[in-house]
Amino acid sequence: MLEESPEWQVCGEASDGREAVEKAKTLKPDLILMDFLMPNMNGLEAAREIAKLSPRPPILMLTMYMSKQLVEEAQKAGVRGALHKSETSRVVNALQALLRRETYFLPAN
Numbered sequence: 001m002l003e004e005s006p007e008w009q010v011c012g013e014a015s016d017g018r019e020a021v022e023k024a025k026t027l028k029p030d031l032i033l034m035d036f037l038m039p040n041m042n043g044l045e046a047a048r049e050i051a052k053l054s055p056r057p058p059i060l061m062l063t064m065y066m067s068k069q070l071v072e073e074a075q076k077a078g079v080r081g082a083l084h085k086s087e088t089s090r091v092v093n094a095l096q097a098l099l100r101r102e103t104y105f106l107p108a109n
Contacts, residue, residue, distance in 0.1 A: 011027050016038050017038045019040075020034055020046045029057050031058045032050065033062065034061050036064075037063070037064070037065070043063070047074065058099070059080055080102075080103050081103055
């Protein structure tokens with residue numbers, strides 16, 4: 001979906017949380033789109049590690065388990081936006097908001 005737009009370039013993909021942290025360190029992306037549920041290190045744990053980087057890229061987390069508690073934990077971990085996976089049509093809008101230094105958290109059900 002992101003690669004279909006000429007304004008976006010995907011610089012890397014990771015298969016688990018540890019790999020996401022390592023790629024964030026080496027690739028220094030402008031922003032990160034990450035799943036909450038990943039092997040080896042979940043999205044919150046990876047976000048905590050990525051938040052230690054300088055500069056710190058904004059993170060948008062996708063999840064099937066959206067709740068008020070998850071949003072609060074994500075914010076504490078340094079995540080700047082979260083979307084339920086059923087809302088993937090909003091990913092581009094959410095990423096654009098993060099690039100404008102805004103947050104993007106839809107109300108949790």
